[in-house]
Amino acid sequence: MAEQGAEAGGPPAWGGPPWRRWHGGGPPWWNRPDGDETRPRWPWRSTVAFTVFVLVGSNAAAELRKDDRAELDLFARVLLLVGAALLLWRWRRPVLVAFGTVATAMVYLGAGYPYGPVFLTVAIGCFSAIVAGHRKAAWTAMGALWVGHVLVAHWLFRWLPPGGDDAAGWGQETVVVTWGVAIVALSELARTRREQWARERAERAQAARRRADEERLRIARELHDVLAHSISVINVQAGVGLALLDSDPEQARTALITIKAAGKEALGEVRQVLDTLRTPGDAPRTPAPGLDRLPELVEQAAGAGLTVEVEGETPKLPPGTDLAAFRIVQEALTNVVRHSGARHVRVELDHDGRELRLRIDDDGPATGTDVGGGNGLVGMRERAAALGGTIEAGPRADGGFGVLAVLPVRAPREVEEDR
Structure with missing residues (x-):
């Protein structure tokens, strides 16, 4: 040197x-x-x-x-x-x-x-x-x-x-x-x-450059999850509204209401992400989404023509794990809307105090679009890996597509200390 x-x-x-x-x-x-x-x-x-x-x-x-x-x-x-x-x-x-x-x-x-x-x-x-x-x-x-x-x-x-x-x-x-x-x-x-x-x-x-890259990746992943889900819902509802505009105006009106709600929610979450850029280090003005908002995802999916069945109780999780679990479920439902002809999705929650197991299965069939070709599954894997967890995704033997996420409830360092 x-x-x-x-x-x-x-x-x-x-x-x-x-x-x-x-x-x-x-x-x-x-x-x-x-x-x-x-x-x-x-x-x-x-x-x-x-x-x-x-x-x-x-x-x-x-x-x-x-x-x-x-x-x-x-x-x-x-x-x-x-x-x-x-x-x-x-x-x-x-x-x-x-x-x-x-x-x-x-x-x-x-x-x-x-x-x-x-x-x-x-x-x-x-x-x-x-x-x-x-x-x-x-x-x-x-x-x-x-x-x-x-x-x-x-x-x-x-x-x-x-x-x-x-x-x-x-x-x-x-x-x-x-x-x-x-x-x-x-x-x-x-x-x-x-x-x-x-x-x-x-x-x-x-180290500063690495932290900046990680923060940019986190924000990009967050924006992708928010926008991909909301735009997918809006796209489906827009298609429904156009198809029923003349034959069933009331149903088309319902689709437009769903589009408005999805757009408002997306704007709110995007604004929350952007606030972290404008005021770094400050506490967020609104709490980060978690599994307590799972009913909202179910309702939005229903508006897109999906029937979502949730099995298991929603556990109390640390904020980071709670946000990752919510985004994984959100992205999995978005992939079903975008890449599958399924009409039924099952979400299973299994929590044993040390880790959370999330399973999202649909009954297919796939529409022919490569579900693994975008950033959705990559983002889910990155979220799980950041917490020390894993993601398994792929076609099921009996048809459809399945996603299994295993997320530790506590940080890996805390688990090692208990051992």
Whole structure:
């Protein structure tokens, strides 16, 4: 992930908790003010601060070691300015900055100038390279710094200013190595945390997309069940009304009344579904339908020419299971109206305290339309699967079509806890 961002020449994909999550995925100075996030902004403020610190600190170090190191001159200050100015490119060209700061630091030390915060630019340059994913380049730059320091301090010092300088002690090399290891370790920790935050951010985004997809699927399934049933009833009654308009106006009037009632009910349920979109998180204004409205389905089916016989008592169910059971019965009756020539349907309810068994059988015959080719059975299976239940549907051996739904009354987790 980090390597991809580095290869693209762009910023690393910063993530993290809210107090570290900046707009566009980078530090606050990262995104351009014109909205172009393909290139980072220039870190002027931090670079100016580093430059001032390096110059002031180097002057202080020169005062402390004026007797045994070369005096800061124009060339020294130019080197310090160049090393600090390179930090402006630390997010755009991290490898160049890492090696550039090391090179300026080595020239500075080789010229005999006093030790001081000149190493700060090296630390920041290598830190930026590691965090951007250029680990090998940063390690190589740090290794080159140590090798160059060994050469200057223990061999080349004879020919380099200041005159009469002695070789540095090997204990000083231990300090340099420790300092380099600390910088690399801190950089690797920052890189690891950044990648972890980026993964967490991607997982949260994926979870949000999954929840949105599930919600869209739920709403689509709900609208399908509502509209398919109501439109099927309206279609049948419209056909009856047209057929009897001249010969039996009173019966045609009854069909029109049924159409009006079915349309009003469909509008009410569609409005209830849409309300959940307009006010997410709010409690619904009307209760979700359940098996207590089974008599309404029976009455509507009777208006479509079906005789529905209900066996078993309507149990008290949790809202989710109650809604799923109602929609399964509704969809099964809709399929009978649309795809079957049956005139009799039997609905059996069997509840044992742990699961609800719903059986909807019609006496056929099928009209030749593929009952499994639409979204009805798919929606029923999805509703049952969401509760941990099952759906079996298919032609019966003695003719007709049957649907068997088994729905757990409690969530699967609660059942496992009882076991």
